[in-house]
Amino acid sequence: MTRYKIQATKHLDTTITLPPSKSISNRALIIHALSGGNSYPQNLSDCDDTDVIIKALQDMPYEIDIKAAGTAMRFMTAYLAVTEGEHVLTGTERMKHRPIEVLVNALRYLGADIEYVGEEGFPPLRIRGKTLDGGQIEVPGNISSQYISALLMIGPTLQNGLELKMTGNIISRPYIDLTLWTMREFGAKADWVSGDTVMVYPSSYKQREYLIENDWSAASYWYEMVALSHDENAIVHLNGLMDGSKQGDSVVRYIFSMLGVKTVFKSRKQNTPTTVTLKKSGRVVPRLDYDFTNSPDLAQTVVACCAALGVPFHFKGLSTLKIKETDRIKALCSEMRKVGMVLRVENESELIWDGERCDVSLLPIDTYEDHRMALSFAPMSLRIDGIRINDPMVVTKSYPAYWNDLRQAGFIVEEEE
Numbered sequence: 001m002t003r004y005k006i007q008a009t010k011h012l013d014t015t016i017t018l019p020p021s022k023s024i025s026n027r028a029l030i031i032h033a034l035s036g037g038n039s040y041p042q043n044l045s046d047c048d049d050t051d052v053i054i055k056a057l058q059d060m061p062y063e064i065d066i067k068a069a070g071t072a073m074r075f076m077t078a079y080l081a082v083t084e085g086e087h088v089l090t091g092t093e094r095m096k097h098r099p100i101e102v103l104v105n106a107l108r109y110l111g112a113d114i115e116y117v118g119e120e121g122f123p124p125l126r127i128r129g130k131t132l133d134g135g136q137i138e139v140p141g142n143i144s145s146q147y148i149s150a151l152l153m154i155g156p157t158l159q160n161g162l163e164l165k166m167t168g169n170i171i172s173r174p175y176i177d178l179t180l181w182t183m184r185e186f187g188a189k190a191d192w193v194s195g196d197t198v199m200v201y202p203s204s205y206k207q208r209e210y211l212i213e214n215d216w217s218a219a220s221y222w223y224e225m226v227a228l229s230h231d232e233n234a235i236v237h238l239n240g241l242m243d244g245s246k247q248g249d250s251v252v253r254y255i256f257s258m259l260g261v262k263t264v265f266k267s268r269k270q271n272t273p274t275t276v277t278l279k280k281s282g283r284v285v286p287r288l289d290y291d292f293t294n295s296p297d298l299a300q301t302v303v304a305c306c307a308a309l310g311v312p313f314h315f316k317g318l319s320t321l322k323i324k325e326t327d328r329i330k331a332l333c334s335e336m337r338k339v340g341m342v343l344r345v346e347n348e349s350e351l352i353w354d355g356e357r358c359d360v361s362l363l364p365i366d367t368y369e370d371h372r373m374a375l376s377f378a379p380m381s382l383r384i385d386g387i388r389i390n391d392p393m394v395v396t397k398s399y400p401a402y403w404n405d406l407r408q409a410g411f412i413v414e415e416e417e
Contacts, residue, residue, distance in 0.1 A: 002415060003364055004392040004403065006381040009410030012225060012234035015275075016405050018214040020045040020240075021247060022071070022398050023175070025212050026053055027182040030075050030153050033057050034082075035186055035205035043212040043240075048397045063088045068095060068369055068397065071146055073123060077103055078150035081112035082157050083129040088117060090124035094326070094369060097122060103147040106139055107132075110158065134158025134202070141170035141196065144320055149179040155200025156188045162200040170196065171293045171320065174248025181246045185210065213273060214240030216249040218399050220301040221375050223256040225409075226278045227305050228382035236278040236409075244270045248295050255302060259309065260284040284309065293317030300376040303332055303351060307341045308383040312355050319349035326368035335377065338363045339384050364388040371397035378406065388416065 025045040030053070032041060044050060049069040056064045056076060064080075064087055066072035073091055077100065080087050090096070101121035104114050111132045117124040134155065139148065148166065155162035170176075180198065183190050187206035193199045222236045241250075243265045253263040262281040267274040288311055292299045299318055306313045321328035329351060333343045336353075340360035344352040365387065367373040371394050381387040395402040403413050 001390055002392060004389045005414050005416050006378050006387045006389065006406070007412035007414075008381040011231050012229045012236065012409060014409040015237040015239065016222060016409070017239045018218045018241070019047060019399050019401065020212040021215040022047050022049055022217070023178060023215075023247060024182060025050045026071050026075060027149065027153065027179055028186075028210055028212060029053050029057065030079050031183060031186045031188075031205055032207075032210070033079065034154070034157055035207050037207040039209075041210040041212055043214075045212070045215070045398075046400055048400075060085065060087070062086070063090060066091045066095070068092045070095070070098060073098070073100065074103055074144070074146040074150045075153070077114070077125060077127065078107060078154045080127040080129050081107045081114060082132055082154045086126070086128045088124055088126050090117070092369075095123055100125070102139060102143050103150060106137055106147070106151055109137055110134055110162075132158050134160040134162050136163040136165070138165045138167055141166035141168045142319065143171075145172035145175035145179075148176055152176070152179050152190065152198060152200055153183060155190060156183070156203045156205060158200075159202060161202040163197065164200070165197045167196070169293075171317065172248070172296065174246075174251075174294050178246045178248060211273075213242050213245060213247070214238075215398070216241060216245060216247040216252060217297050218375075218402075219276070220249065220252045220256075220298055221379055221399075221402075223252055223259075223261050223278060224301050224305045224376065224379040225382060226261045226280060227256060227259045227284075228308050228379055229280075230382070232280060232282075234280055238276045238278065240273045241276045242271060242273055243268050249298055251295050252298055252301075255290065255298065256305075257281070258285045258288060259302075259305060259311065284311065287311060288313045290315055291317040296320050297372065299351075300328060300332060300372045303336070303343075303353075304376045304380050307336060307339070307353055308380045310355070313351070313353050315351045316349065318351060322348070326370045326373075328370065328372070331366075331368050331370065331373060335365050335373065337361070338365060339380060339387075360384075362386045362388075364390045367391045367394045369394060371395050371399065375399060375402060378402075381411070
């Protein structure tokens, strides 16, 4: 197993071109394919999750292996259901244990021809694509927003469109909004018609040139670094982000304003990529309570940052973390003990740290095939000497250039024997 040892820089002053947004790239690719377009959107993400979608759409083999890409599994399931041809959609062993029954049931209700190849409720899936009627459907609002986005994106292709009602508590609403915004960018008529219902009218997506914004999720690790740096003059310039971004994780600028980081936009012109500068503000809250229902992918970053800063926290809205690349709640509890922090779990969806500590073992941080474990723990090297990361190349899932960007910023990243 490969292992990296991270030695932090003492002076943080760098300019980083972030990877393109994985979330927008994956949505734009599916919508572009549904439009019948023959040229890809510009500035596509080069991460693993996007790469498997590109290869699937280019080659369309009988068996499509999306590896560990959960987004690709959900989006491709819906795409194949409305696309002529028969395919088996599969992935890694972990993917074969990630539930997909809610999406399959919804698609079957709309008329899709999908069967389970192995265990009921889980991939692999055999899908025979055809034109679907569409109509009204209800799904629980507390499921992964990727299920909902997958259904919405095929909505314009359905003969009767789609009226999608979400029951109960709706989580990750910003990701649903991002999907609707991207759909409208390609000419779809789709929007909320009430607090819990989206209407998608039957129409054709328009072919067009499209530029992908860079990734606010990736920006979060640089916010963490500025927050954790002992350098009072720490400064990081991030290229390719937009003020007024539709990415849900752009809320990171607000969260980190409470952890001592100030955000400055070079240009405030809406929907125009610009340079964002991160600086220390000197103001850190004594305790942080936050609900991550709408931005669960930021949880690991903020957990690691708060613990390293010594800021107690109570984080809610983490229910979806259990069905990500790994059980992220369990993984965080286990790995934080290695750096001397004892987390508590409540209601299977809340993480609490009241300042309780244990002996620091400094055993290597395990990443559990989860890119965000490596991405969020590496910046802790700014406060804790001896951080080592197992299977560090897991970052290619969303941020392939991460380790090179750290080296550019002055970190020493070395492979251990």
